[in-house]
Amino acid sequence: MARKVLIVDDEELVRKYVRRALASRGWEITDASNGSEALAALESADFDAVICDLKMPDLRGEEVIRRMRERHPGLKIVAITGSVSNLKSPLLPGVEVEGFLIKPFGIDEIRDLMEKIVP
Amino acid sequence: MTAKANILVVDDEPQIAELISYALTSNGYSVSVAGDGETAVKLAAEGDFDLAIMDIQMPGMDGITALGELKKLDPEIEVIIATGHGTMGTAIQSLRKGAFDYLHKPFDVRELLGMVERALEKRKFNDITRAIFSTVKPEEQLRIIVDSVARILKAEESLLVLSDKGGKPRIAVSEGVEDGAPKEQRLAMCARALERLDGASKPVILVENPSENKDFAGIDGLQGLKFSLFLPLLDESGPTGLININRLDNGAHFTEDDLQRARIFGSLVNLALRNSSLYRRLRETQEQLIQAEKMSALGQLAGGLAHEINNPLSGILGLTQLVLENTPKDSQNYADLKDIEKAVFRCKKIIVSLLSFSRQEKEHLEPCSINEIIEETLTLCARQMELQHIKIERRLAPGLPLVNADFQQLMQVYLNLFTNARDAMPDGGELTVTTELRGDQAGPQTIVSSVSDSGSGIPPEIAGKLFDPFFTTKPVGQGTGLGLSVCLGIINSHKGKIAAEGNPGKGSTFTIEMPVP
Numbered sequence: 210m211a212r213k214v215l216i217v218d219d220e221e222l223v224r225k226y227v228r229r230a231l232a233s234r235g236w237e238i239t240d241a242s243n244g245s246e247a248l249a250a251l252e253s254a255d256f257d258a259v260i261c262d263l264k265m266p267d268l269r270g271e272e273v274i275r276r277m278r279e280r281h282p283g284l285k286i287v288a289i290t291g292s293v294s295n296l297k298s299p300l301l302p303g304v305e306v307e308g309f310l311i312k313p314f315g316i317d318e319i320r321d322l323m324e325k326i327v328p
Numbered sequence: 329m330t331a332k333a334n335i336l337v338v339d340d341e342p343q344i345a346e347l348i349s350y351a352l353t354s355n356g357y358s359v360s361v362a363g364d365g366e367t368a369v370k371l372a373a374e375g376d377f378d379l380a381i382m383d384i385q386m387p388g389m390d391g392i393t394a395l396g397e398l399k400k401l402d403p404e405i406e407v408i409i410a411t412g413h414g415t416m417g418t419a420i421q422s423l424r425k426g427a428f429d430y431l432h433k434p435f436d437v438r439e440l441l442g443m444v445e446r447a448l449e450k451r452k453f454n455d456i457t458r459a460i461f462s463t464v465k466p467e468e469q470l471r472i473i474v475d476s477v478a479r480i481l482k483a484e485e486s487l488l489v490l491s492d493k494g495g496k497p498r499i500a501v502s503e504g505v506e507d508g509a510p511k512e513q514r515l516a517m518c519a520r521a522l523e524r525l526d527g528a529s530k531p532v533i534l535v536e537n538p539s540e541n542k543d544f545a546g547i548d549g550l551q552g553l554k555f556s557l558f559l560p561l562l563d564e565s566g567p568t569g570l571i572n573i574n575r576l577d578n579g580a581h582f583t584e585d586d587l588q589r590a591r592i593f594g595s596l597v598n599l600a601l602r603n604s605s606l607y608r609r610l611r612e613t614q615e616q617l618i619q620a621e622k623m624s625a626l627g628q629l630a631g632g633l634a635h636e637i638n639n640p641l642s643g644i645l646g647l648t649q650l651v652l653e654n655t656p657k658d659s660q661n662y663a664d665l666k667d668i669e670k671a672v673f674r675c676k677k678i679i680v681s682l683l684s685f686s687r688q689e690k691e692h693l694e695p696c697s698i699n700e701i702i703e704e705t706l707t708l709c710a711r712q713m714e715l716q717h718i719k720i721e722r723r724l725a726p727g728l729p730l731v732n733a734d735f736q737q738l739m740q741v742y743l744n745l746f747t748n749a750r751d752a753m754p755d756g757g758e759l760t761v762t763t764e765l766r767g768d769q770a771g772p773q774t775i776v777s778s779v780s781d782s783g784s785g786i787p788p789e790i791a792g793k794l795f796d797p798f799f800t801t802k803p804v805g806q807g808t809g810l811g812l813s814v815c816l817g818i819i820n821s822h823k824g825k826i827a828a829e830g831n832p833g834k835g836s837t838f839t840i841e842m843p844v845p
Contacts, residue, residue: 220639220640220642220643222639222640222642222643222644222646222647223639223642223643223646225643225646225647226642226643226646226647226649226650227646229650230646230649230650233653264635290635291634291635291636291637291638291639291641291642292631292632292634292635292638311638312638312639312641312642313638313641313642313644313645313646313672313675313676314642314645314646315645315646315649316646316649316650316653317649
């Protein structure tokens with residue numbers, strides 16, 4: 210069965226290349242352009258992983274991640290962001306993720322990371 | 329011969345005006361006479377008078393009113409009021425309006441001349457005070473001081489000696505002293521006098537025939553000096569230098585009046601020098617504040633910009649790589665796409681520098697050894713230096729105290745300085761790294777480290793821009809122009825100081841001062 214990933218980013222270009230990079234590796238992809246859409250998508254289908262931008266127009270990425278954790282404890286989460294306030298611990302305290310990438314990242318970086326998280 | 333001063337005599341009684349006028353003219357003053365207040369004001373408006381001697385009771389405009397008018401025309405003019413049956417009341421009133429002093433008629437000519445001299449002396453001091461306080465530029469100010477002191481004390485020679493940072497005295501300016509041996513000999517004399525000064529020293533020290541004085545034994549060439557005065561210059565910490573005034577004529581004793589003048593002059597000069605040093609410090613602080621403001625504004629801009637740019641940049645990178653996967657490796661398209669990919673990585677590097685420069689990363693302070701940071705950074709660059717035939721010379725002081733710092737950030741600073749040094753020596757050379765402890769245990773201590781290269785140096789026209797963001801001398805694509813501004817940002821946030829110095833052809837030295845907690 211194909212591994213399923215949800216890509217959450219308000220930047221269409223990013224969703225587009227991440228989708229294509231992972232699709233060619235056999236991932237099944239759904240995307241969402243904001244936090245509420247993402248939470249709704251998680252209610253209607255099962256996912257192995259979520260790739261989530263940290264800065265979006267509606268909800269803070271960290272808030273989205275917190276809610277996902279509550280409702281879907283087994284979900285693997287990768288955070289991505291273009292605004293880095295601290296390279297060493299990029300997330301707010303209390304928010305934990307399985308992986309983290311700083312934009313701009315290449316297609317091999319996201320592929321390798323996803324393979325590692327959901328073998 | 330030019331007149332000693334221009335004096336305006338105002339009296340409605342012609343005989344008295346005549347008498348005063350005669351006394352003054354025969355003492356070398358130039359005199360104009362006015363018979364009433366209105367004429368006096370008219371003359372003062374046209375001419376340039378140093379002093380007015382004015383009767384208080386005159387028909388028409390009275391002396392008190394005329395005094396006010398004269399002061400309005402020229403606030404510097406001195407006015408002596410003469411009063412026939414004056415009461416204390418009018419005298420006080422005239423003093424309040426700015427009169428120098430008052431005389432009761434009938435007065436003695438000597439009394440008048442003495443008062444005139446004192447009034448003119450006050451005026452001269454006012455002029456000098458204004459001149460000394462008119463500038464805060466050291467070279468101008470010191471020149472005015474030396475010229476004025478020679479003038480008011482009627483001395484052939486005047487010198488201003490200051491101790492430099494290492495405590496070594498040097499002649500800052502001099503008047504009437506020939507270059508070469510005479511200057512050297514006087515400097516030696518002043519250095520000796522300076523050694524004998526302490527915090528509580530007298531404001532004026534008079535030495536007759538310094539060549540015969542045991543304090544100056546062994547210094548040649550002082551025989552020409554007959555009377556020497558030394559006025560110590562002091563700041564909060566003690567003596568910083570002195571003014572030396574020399575008369576060469578055997579009969580030209582310094583009188584008690586001269587010494588009094590010298591004392592007043594000395595305290596004026598001390599005040600003026602302190603004033604300008606405070607002013608310069610204020611300016612420096614202002615400049616630092618403006619620089620810090622610029623940095624912080626740019627930092628905020630950079631943070632926002634980074635986010636806006638990184639999203640599309642990520643798209644460019646990802647899509648380029650996707651297309652690359654489907655492009656034959658030997659095609660022109662493949663080569664072009666690779667160039668695009670490289671350009672994206674370059675942009676990424678610039679943004680990372682901008683972000684670290686903008687100090688959005690919170691530093692992690694811990695006790696660090698500066699020597700250790702330097703050694704670790706040198707390990708990183710050793711191979712590159714070797715390849716470029718650069719010899720590394722270490723002069724690291726052992727046993728230095730630790731400083732509170734972010735190890736990674738300081739490594740970044742030294743890495744930047746080492747890389748710049750390497751780039752300044754494309755044909756090889758020597759990189760010298762030093763550390764030392766400055767200050768004593770009682771006061772604030774700093775660890776001073778320096779990075780010097782034997783490269784092309786810093787042209788004076790760019791010295792002021794070195795730490796400006798985006799300023800670079802490297803070819804397009806090789807430097808972001810952010811390296812040194814990042815260093816400045818990091819060192820500032822550590823409450824340290826970074827400075828550059830270097831002359832074309834003589835290499836450059838970057839110095840970092842870090843406070844010891």
